[in-house]
Amino acid sequence: xxxxxxxxxxxxxxxxxxxxxxxxxxxxxxxxxxxxxxxxxxxxxxxxxxxxxxxxxxxxxxxxxxxxxxxxxxxxxxxxxxxxxxxxxxxxxxxxxxxxxxxxxxxxxxxxxxxxxxxxxxxxxxxxxxxxxxxxxxxxxxxxxxxxxxxxxxxxxxxxxxxxxxxxxxxxxxxxxxxxxxxxxxxxxxxxxxxxxxxxxxxxxxxxxxxxxxxxxxxxxxxxxxxxxxxxxxxxxxxxxxxxxxxxxxxxxxxxxxxxxxxxxxxxxxxxxxxxxxxxxxxxxxxxxxxxxxxxxxxxxxxxxxxxxxxxxxxxxxxxxxxxxxxxxxxxxxxxxx
Amino acid sequence: xxxxxxxxxxxxxxxxxxxxxxxxxxxxxxxxxxxxxxxxxxxxxxxxxxxxxxxxxxxxxxxxxxxxxxxxxxxxxxxxxxxxxxxxxxxxxxxxxxxxxxxxxxxxxxxxxxxxxxxxxxxxxxxxxxxxxxxxxxxxxxxxxxxxxxxxxxxxxxxxxxxxxxxxxxxxxxxxxxxxxxxxxxxxxxxxxxxxxxxxxxxxxxxxxxxxxxxxxxxxxxxxxxxxxxxxxxxxxxxxxxxxxxxxxxxxxxxxxxxxxxxxxxxxxxxxxxxxxxxxxxxxxxxxxxxxxxxxxxxxxxxxxxxxxxxxxxxxxxxxxxxxxxxxxxxxxxxxxxxxxxxxxxxxxxxxxxxxxxxxxxxxxxxxxxxxxxxxxxxxxxxxxxxxxxxxxxxxxxxxxxxxxxxxxxxxxxxxxxxxxxxxxxxxxxxxxxxxxxxxxxxxxxxxxxxxxxxxxxxxxxxxxxxxxxxxxxxxxxxxxxxxxxxxxxxxxxxxxxxxxx
Numbered sequence: 141x142x143x144x145x146x147x148x149x150x151x152x153x154x155x156x157x158x159x160x161x162x163x164x165x166x167x168x169x170x171x172x173x174x175x176x177x178x179x180x181x182x183x184x185x186x187x188x189x190x191x192x193x194x195x196x197x198x199x200x201x202x203x204x205x206x207x208x209x210x211x212x213x214x215x216x217x218x219x220x221x222x223x224x225x226x227x228x229x230x231x232x233x234x235x236x237x238x239x240x241x242x243x244x245x246x247x248x249x250x251x252x253x254x255x256x257x258x259x260x261x262x263x264x265x266x267x268x269x270x271x272x273x274x275x276x277x278x279x280x281x282x283x284x285x286x287x288x289x290x291x292x293x294x295x296x297x298x299x300x301x302x303x304x305x306x307x308x309x310x311x312x313x314x315x316x317x318x319x320x321x322x323x324x325x326x327x328x329x330x331x332x333x334x335x336x337x338x339x340x341x342x343x344x345x346x347x348x349x350x351x352x353x354x355x356x357x358x359x360x361x362x363x364x365x366x367x368x369x370x371x372x373x374x375x376x377x378x379x380x381x382x383x384x385x386x387x388x389x390x391x392x393x394x395x396x397x398x399x400x401x402x403x404x405x406x407x408x409x410x411x412x413x414x415x416x417x418x419x420x421x422x423x424x425x426x427x428x429x430x431x432x433x434x435x436x437x438x439x440x441x442x443x444x445x446x447x448x449x450x451x452x453x454x455x456x457x458x459x460x461x462x463x464x465x466x467x468x469x470x471x472x473x474x475x476x477x478x
Numbered sequence: 479x480x481x482x483x484x485x486x487x488x489x490x491x492x493x494x495x496x497x498x499x500x501x502x503x504x505x506x507x508x509x510x511x512x513x514x515x516x517x518x519x520x521x522x523x524x525x526x527x528x529x530x531x532x533x534x535x536x537x538x539x540x541x542x543x544x545x546x547x548x549x550x551x552x553x554x555x556x557x558x559x560x561x562x563x564x565x566x567x568x569x570x571x572x573x574x575x576x577x578x579x580x581x582x583x584x585x586x587x588x589x590x591x592x593x594x595x596x597x598x599x600x601x602x603x604x605x606x607x608x609x610x611x612x613x614x615x616x617x618x619x620x621x622x623x624x625x626x627x628x629x630x631x632x633x634x635x636x637x638x639x640x641x642x643x644x645x646x647x648x649x650x651x652x653x654x655x656x657x658x659x660x661x662x663x664x665x666x667x668x669x670x671x672x673x674x675x676x677x678x679x680x681x682x683x684x685x686x687x688x689x690x691x692x693x694x695x696x697x698x699x700x701x702x703x704x705x706x707x708x709x710x711x712x713x714x715x716x717x718x719x720x721x722x723x724x725x726x727x728x729x730x731x732x733x734x735x736x737x738x739x740x741x742x743x744x745x746x747x748x749x750x751x752x753x754x755x756x757x758x759x760x761x762x763x764x765x766x767x768x769x770x771x772x773x774x775x776x777x778x779x780x781x782x783x784x785x786x787x788x789x790x791x792x793x794x795x796x797x798x799x800x801x802x803x804x805x806x807x808x809x810x811x812x813x814x815x816x817x818x819x820x821x822x823x824x825x826x827x828x829x830x831x832x833x834x835x836x837x838x839x840x841x842x843x844x845x846x847x848x849x850x851x852x853x854x855x856x857x858x859x860x861x862x863x864x865x866x867x868x869x870x871x872x873x874x875x876x877x878x879x880x881x882x883x884x885x886x887x888x889x890x891x892x893x894x895x896x897x898x899x900x901x902x903x904x905x906x907x908x909x910x911x912x913x914x915x916x917x918x919x920x921x922x923x924x925x926x927x928x929x930x931x932x933x934x935x936x937x938x939x940x941x942x943x944x945x946x947x948x949x950x951x952x953x954x955x956x957x958x959x960x961x962x963x964x965x966x967x968x969x970x971x972x973x974x975x976x977x978x979x980x
Contacts, residue, residue: 162934170731177739213645218586220593224764227590231757238750246746248739253519255721255735258622309689310676316683317672348780359683399780404662404799404817405684406655407782411657422655423786423800424881424892437893439816441804469662470806471672471817 156240173255180247192244199237206230218286317474318466320360320398322447326351328364328396328457336364337455338388343368344409348399351459359467361399361407362447364457365419365429370416375432375443377464383446384431387457393456396447398467401425403440405469418444442470516741521724525612526580527751530603533714534752535598536706542595543699549585550647551577552695563772571649571776574691576647579772594763602757603791606634614835617853618723621846624836627719629713631832636705638791642810643698645769645789649691652769652786654777658684659799663821668814673713685779726851735850753797784882797878798824801900859918867911874902 182189206229213222280286327335328349341347346365354360369391374383386395397418401408406422417436418427425438433444445463452458466474520526541701553573559566561576562583571579573581581588601849613619619627642660646653661684664675672682674914678693679686721735730736738744775781788796798820806816831838839861840846855862878899885892939945 170729170734172729214586220589220764222764223587223590224761226762227764228757231753231760235750235752235754235757238746238753242743242746242750246743248741248743250736251519252729252734252736252740253517255733258720306677309678310673310680310686311682313672313676313682331778350780358685361780364565404659404821406658407780409780409782412785421782421786421882422659423796424896425804426893435804438896439799439802439804439820441806441816469817470813471665472668472812472814473672474813474815475808475811 146244153295171252177253178247178250180245180249182244183247189245192240196237196240199233199240202233202340203230203237207231236354264365295303304368317471320462320467321354321357322351322360322362322459322462324459324461326353326459327452327457328352328362329355330448331355335456338392338394338451338457339455341366341394343391344413348407348409349396349457359400362396362445363408363411364394364396364449365411366394367416367429368393369432373432375434375446380446380464382446385446387449387451394449395429396449396459397427397429397444398447398463399444400468401440402435402442402444402469403438408444481756488859496914501702516739518718518740519721519735519737520744521722521737521741523725525616526722528605528612529609530607530748530751531755532602533710534755535602535605536710537752538598538756539595539602540703540707542591543703545591546581546595548701549577549581549588550574550695552647554649554685554691563870566772566775569776572691574647574649575771575776578650590760590764592763593766593768594760595644596768597762597766598759599644600768600789600791601755603634603641606630606637607791610634611865611869615853615855615862616723617723617839617849617858617861619836621836622720622848623716623723626713626716627836628833629709629716631829633706633709633713635829636702636709640698640702640706642792643702645792647691647694647698648769648771649777650771651774651777651781651783651869652771652788654685654779655782655786656788656792658779659796660816661685662815663799663817666815667822668812668818671818694768703844719936721850723850723852725854730851732848732850780901785886787880787883788877791877794872794875795821795879797875797899800881800896801875801878801903803900805890856918856921859915859922863911863915866914867907870906870910871903874899874906878902901939928971 141373144218182192191236192421209226210223213219213226280288281408310395329335331348331350333352333355335352336347336349341364343366346363349364350357351360351361366388372386372393372395374381374385376382386393388394397406399409401420401422403420403425407422408418408420408425408427410421411417412419412420416429418429418433419425419442420438423439425440426436427440427444428436429431431443432446435441435443445465447463448460450458450460481684499509499512502512513847551573555573556570557573557576559569559571559576559579561567561580563579566579578592579709581592583589613627613630642656646657661679662673664678665671667674672853675684676682680689680693681687722737724736725728727736738747786794799817802820802824804816805819807814842860843858855865880906881892881895881899884890885895937945
């Protein structure tokens with residue numbers, strides 16, 4: 141007697157606007173009446189339905205086997221490839237079974253319904269403004285309403301004050317970007333802290349160096365190059381002639397430049413001996429060493445700053461001072477005088 | 479054949495369910511909503527699954543990501559490695575990098591979780607982009623769905639940040655280079671750049687004072703995922719409220735919706751999709767190596783090599799940095815450095831255009847009406863051509879991020895390639911756009927629209943300027959052979975409830 145409750149054979153019409161917005165409007169003609177959404181492809185074919193059930197069960201059996209396999213692989217120490225195969229098998233078989241189930245045995249396919257209305261009726265729309273005005277009109281329309289004038293500046297001041305702790309996140313940039321750790325007399329040392337002499341670097345050789353005591357300082361990285369008998373044009377920076385920045389001459393002209401690309405800060409770590417160029421691997425900015433590392437290709441628009449070199453009496457290479465200009469990529473006030 | 483016992487059991491089950499829902503309804507009045515939720519109809523089309531792929535990739539990202547947080551250690555402190563991976567033995571590295579190496583080699587199932595996480599991230603963003611393309615080319619962003627276009631674009635932005643932050647966490651040589659470039663881009667912002675960079679990284683120069691990795695970690699596993707989850711929730715709620723769009727077809731109109739019921743048909747299928755994506759992601763995670771950070775080595779500021787490309791979705795930005803000419807602006811002691819233009823300004827303009835697109839589109843087509851039926855891309859040739867042109871632009875930029883690889887593969891100097899691709903940023907979109915436009919026109923002429931009768935009809939232009947076809951289409955679909963008004967897909971100014979001809 142409660143049969144209808146358990147197996148509703150036909151849902152008349154479909155879910156539509158029984159009340160609320162759009163209620164009472166006639167159903168659109170384009171929703172076919174009396175759709176049977178208990179239908180599914182194998183409803184009237186129990187034998188085929190059974191076959192499909194068995195197929196799905198077999199697929200899920202594969203999932204179970206993959207699960208057992210996964211546990212065994214894990215217990216025996218784990219192996220990424222086997223785990224991958226078993227995870228794929230387990231999930232994919234489970235999913236395949238579900239898809240077949242949905243397609244063949246689950247009702248509710250190809251149903252048509254009305255979209256209904258998603259907008260409110262005009263009364264409700266104007267009601268919103270009425271409610272809003274009820275609160276604001278008496279205050280905001282009064283001439284010389286004091287609180288309105290006070291609230292904005294008070295909110296501004298206090299809001300700004302509550303943002304203040306954000307400043308603790310970092311230090312003031314100050315002049316940090318204008319200087320590196322190179323100091324007069326600093327020996328040039330390699331990445332593992334070994335100081336180098338003039339004769340450690342052969343003709344056409346290139347080495348990455350740091351100031352002694354600061355091998356971890358990213359901004360101080362420099363490359364030192366033996367340009368042999370080549371002549372390098374020197375550059376004048378901010379009225380500072382850098383002609384004396386190289387050491388040695390003739391067969392052993394040694395120059396050093398900042399290793400930080402003036403474009404986006406990558407280490408300029410490719411060295412083309414044939415063309416005497418330094419190339420940045422990130423965006424292919426190319427610097428001509430014999431023109432004081434002027435950029436000749438790529439997005440960099442400034443030369444690599446040159447490190448002034450000297451030689452100690454015991455033969456060690458030293459810097460005679462810091463770079464004349466800020467190293468690395470540009471920033472807003474880079475050109476400002478100290 | 480149901481026996482008496484079967485029927486009795488079914489009745490008992492129904493009564494039990496009734497009890498549960500009555501209990502809920504007594505407290506929440508939930509039954510009406512629950513019924514409409516279960517009866518809700520979702521149209522079926524393969525392209526509608528792509529957004530779901532993005533959503534389920536996100537689910538897998540959360541699951542694998544939580545697992546990874548148990549092992550990752552976001553510390554910039556330096557240690558000397560002595561572990562099972564011998565090539566790195568004795569090397570100095572950050573604790574962050576060491577924890578990723580340990581996760582990969584010493585934690586059982588750690589490697590597959592890490593690689594599945596990375597693969598899921600790539601699929602996540604690819605699915606978002608594909609989904610967005612589908613929305614764009616079919617005009618699904620039109621009224622009333624502008625809100626979801628804006629939320630979706632914000633989701634894409636957040637997902638890009640999420641992807642890049644996750645890629646940077648291992649502190650390997652590859653991602654460390656990426657962070658150095660990001661620092662330079664942020665530093666290039668006029669006036670506030672150096673402050674923002676210093677405040678993000680801590681300290682006042684790159685690579686900061688060691689606060690950075692904990693911050694990046696919080697961003698990656700808390701702030702950004704929470705943002706994505708929240709936006710996704712709103713995205714789905716709006717979709718639920720507005721109902722899904724559908725392609726025009728027999729029996730489909732602006733006022734009805736045809737598809738599968740949420741319960742159980744759609745529910746079963748969508749869960750199958752989740753499981754299938756999980757299968758693919760873990761299969762890739764186990765079988766296909768990705769981001770082998772132990773090969774790249776730990777980050778060292780003075781080291782970099784060529785052939786270093788970011789994940790695919792960052793490629794267009796890296797390419798833009800390579801292609802932008804060596805211009806920067808200097809005057810009065812101030813400068814706007816080069817990376818600002820390709821790194822901030824161009825992406826900013828691109829996203830501004832994407833955000834504004836629904837309103838631009840309204841102006842182009844003078845179409846302010848509501849649409850539930852989609853355009854076929856060929857029916858809006860101008861929009862399709864612009865979309866294809868934009869894709870060509872992104873392909874050109876993405877290829878530019880691999881000039882070193884392409885150059886060595888083809889034996890061409892990277893200088894030549896970059897020059898070609900610089901011209902390509904103009905030529906490729908122009909050519910692709912024109913070709914797409916002509917293909918659209920050709921397709922329009924050649925193929926029969928699903929809503930049109932295969933033989934001719936009568937076109938009528940109404941007072942508002944809209945075009946309507948009169949005739950007796952799909953006579954076999956209706957009981958009566960009466961004349962029907964057709965929704966003219968593709969014609970201008972077709973809004974719901976507008977310009978009916980009786």
